Amino acid sequence: MKINRIITIIMVLLQREKISGKELAEKLNVSLRTIYRDIQVIEGAGIPIITYQGSAGGISILKNYKISKGLFTKEDVIVLLKGLNLLSSPILNEDENVRTLEKIKSLLSKHDLNQVRNDLSQLTVDLSPWLSKQNINNKISIIKEAINKQLRLSCEYIKLKNKQDSRLIESYKLIFKEKEWYLQAFCLSRNDFRLFKLSKMSNIKITNTKFIKQTTPDALSSFEKDMEKRVFKIKLLIDNSILERILDYCDEQDLHKLNDKQYIVDFNFIDDDYSYGILMSFGHQCICLEPEYVRKEMIERTKKLINSYKKNDNLFLSNYYLK
Missing domain, CATH: 1.10.1200 (Non-ribosomal Peptide Synthetase Peptidyl Carrier Protein; Chain A)
Known part of the structure; x- marks a missing residue:
C-alpha cells in the first residue's frame, strides 16, 4: 500500500545516513522507478531529500533534519x-x-x-457482518493480488434473474459501499468497465495473463446517476415497533408521527425485487399507502407467498418427517 511504503522510506531515511535506490526497491519489493516516484512525493511533502550520484551514491535526508x-x-x-x-x-x-x-x-x-x-x-x-456469511476476506485477498500483479481474473457471476455466466475481468479497485463490497473491473466479454458485487462472484481465480492498465472512469458516478433516476418516494404506514428498522433505510425527517402507535414514512423506493423484498421484510407492521400500483404489487406478492405455503405445506411436511 502506497502510504505504508512511503512511511517506511521516511523511517529508513531518518535512521540511516544514506541508502541506494536499488536497496530500497529490493527491501520493499517494488521497481526502482516506483522508489523514485515515492521520493518525489516525500520531497513534495516538504522533507529535504539529497541524492548522490556514482557507485557510492544513494538517497538521504538533509543532515540534522527533524520532522x-x-x-x-x-x-x-x-x-x-x-x-x-x-x-x-x-x-x-x-x-x-x-x-x-x-x-x-x-x-x-x-x-x-x-x-x-x-x-x-x-x-x-x-x-464484518453481524451474521456469518461467505468469506469476503478470501475474495478480497485474491483480488488484491490480481490488482497488484496486474493479472486477469476469471470468475462466475450471478446476473439479474439469477442467471450465472463466466467472466474474464481486469481488476482495478475495491469499493465498500453501503454494507457491500464491489470490484471495479474491465469486463472482457462486455468490453467496458463494470461494478461487480463480491457476494455474487464465485470461483475466483487468478490467470497468468497480464493486462495494461487503462484510464478508469469514476467508479460510482454512472451507477449513482442511474440510481437517482430510478429512486422515487412512496408512502408507508408503519407501526412504531419497527421504527428502529425503518431508520436503517431513511432519515428522521422522512418520519411523520400519526399517533402514539403509528408513523407515516416517505420511503425511498426502486421498482425492483430487492426493494419489494425490503418492504415484505417488515411484515404486517408496514403497509404501502401509495402509489397504488406498488400497493397492488405488494398485495399480489403476499398472495403468492401465502399460496406457496398452502400448496406445498402438506407435501413438504410429509416428506420432511419421512426422512
Missing part, C-alpha cells in the same frame, strides 16, 4: 491512525497494519501518544 510540526502535527497523525483503523480489515492484513501503525506512532512523543490512544479508543470500525 517539523508543520509536516506531521499530532492531529495529522491521529487522522492517519484513524484511517488505518478504518482499513484494518480486510484491506490490510494484520502484519501490514501493525507495522504501519507502529511506524506512524513513532512520530509522536510519549505524552502525545497517550492522548492519541485515548482519542482512538472513542472509535471502533468493524466491517
Whole structure:
C-alpha cells in the first residue's frame, strides 16, 4: 500500500545516513522507478531529500533534519491512525497494519501518544457482518493480488434473474459501499468497465495473463446517476415497533408521527425485487399507502407467498418427517 511504503522510506531515511535506490526497491519489493516516484512525493511533502550520484551514491535526508510540526502535527497523525483503523480489515492484513501503525506512532512523543490512544479508543470500525456469511476476506485477498500483479481474473457471476455466466475481468479497485463490497473491473466479454458485487462472484481465480492498465472512469458516478433516476418516494404506514428498522433505510425527517402507535414514512423506493423484498421484510407492521400500483404489487406478492405455503405445506411436511 502506497502510504505504508512511503512511511517506511521516511523511517529508513531518518535512521540511516544514506541508502541506494536499488536497496530500497529490493527491501520493499517494488521497481526502482516506483522508489523514485515515492521520493518525489516525500520531497513534495516538504522533507529535504539529497541524492548522490556514482557507485557510492544513494538517497538521504538533509543532515540534522527533524520532522517539523508543520509536516506531521499530532492531529495529522491521529487522522492517519484513524484511517488505518478504518482499513484494518480486510484491506490490510494484520502484519501490514501493525507495522504501519507502529511506524506512524513513532512520530509522536510519549505524552502525545497517550492522548492519541485515548482519542482512538472513542472509535471502533468493524466491517464484518453481524451474521456469518461467505468469506469476503478470501475474495478480497485474491483480488488484491490480481490488482497488484496486474493479472486477469476469471470468475462466475450471478446476473439479474439469477442467471450465472463466466467472466474474464481486469481488476482495478475495491469499493465498500453501503454494507457491500464491489470490484471495479474491465469486463472482457462486455468490453467496458463494470461494478461487480463480491457476494455474487464465485470461483475466483487468478490467470497468468497480464493486462495494461487503462484510464478508469469514476467508479460510482454512472451507477449513482442511474440510481437517482430510478429512486422515487412512496408512502408507508408503519407501526412504531419497527421504527428502529425503518431508520436503517431513511432519515428522521422522512418520519411523520400519526399517533402514539403509528408513523407515516416517505420511503425511498426502486421498482425492483430487492426493494419489494425490503418492504415484505417488515411484515404486517408496514403497509404501502401509495402509489397504488406498488400497493397492488405488494398485495399480489403476499398472495403468492401465502399460496406457496398452502400448496406445498402438506407435501413438504410429509416428506420432511419421512426422512
